[in-house]
Amino acid sequence: MTIHTTHPFGDPDPDPARRLRGRLGGTVTLWTSGRGSDRAGLTVTSVLVVLGEPAHLLGLVDPDSSLADEVSSTGSAVVQLLSWADRDLAEAFAGTAPAPGGLFQQASFVDTVWGPRLEAATTWAGIRLTKAEDLGWSRVLTGVVEHVEIGEENDPLVHRRGRWVRWV
Secondary structure, eight states: OOOOSSOTTOOSSOOHHHHHHHHHOEEOEEEEEOSGGGOEEEEEOOEEEEOSSSOEEEEEEOTTSHHHHHHHHHSEEEEEEOBGGGHHHHHHHHTSSOOTTOGGGSSOEEEETTEEEETTOSSEEEEEEEEEEEETTEEEEEEEEEEEEOOOOOSBEEEETTEEEEOO
């Protein structure tokens, strides 16, 4: 056995822009869309709310994700804020943890006109897609905010520097 002084998975040539994004951090959201067996979802941290009449919501998603395809197909999505208790669900929807029985079997969801909503989500928005465009390695989904529910903010799930953290 050899002991090294460097991290075994460390990037020898780290991307400075990626490192900057990791230091910005953000509240973790779950974007969901579709109905029945056509439902799709993805954990998203790169989110921006643009105020105005009407307000808009932007999210950067993987252009190869089933969510990107489903939102483009249905024209709508539910964006819900996750809590610390939802971190296993966040991992499953990010594709980094197993989801026995499928993603939507990992928690209770209720149907809305915008797509499936996590039943336990206290804060969420229903958006209508207005634009989807590729930018860099992401697809920017832009939607008009048609509905918002603001609930208690209990222990939000935050992602910073590749880790889940508690907001103190």
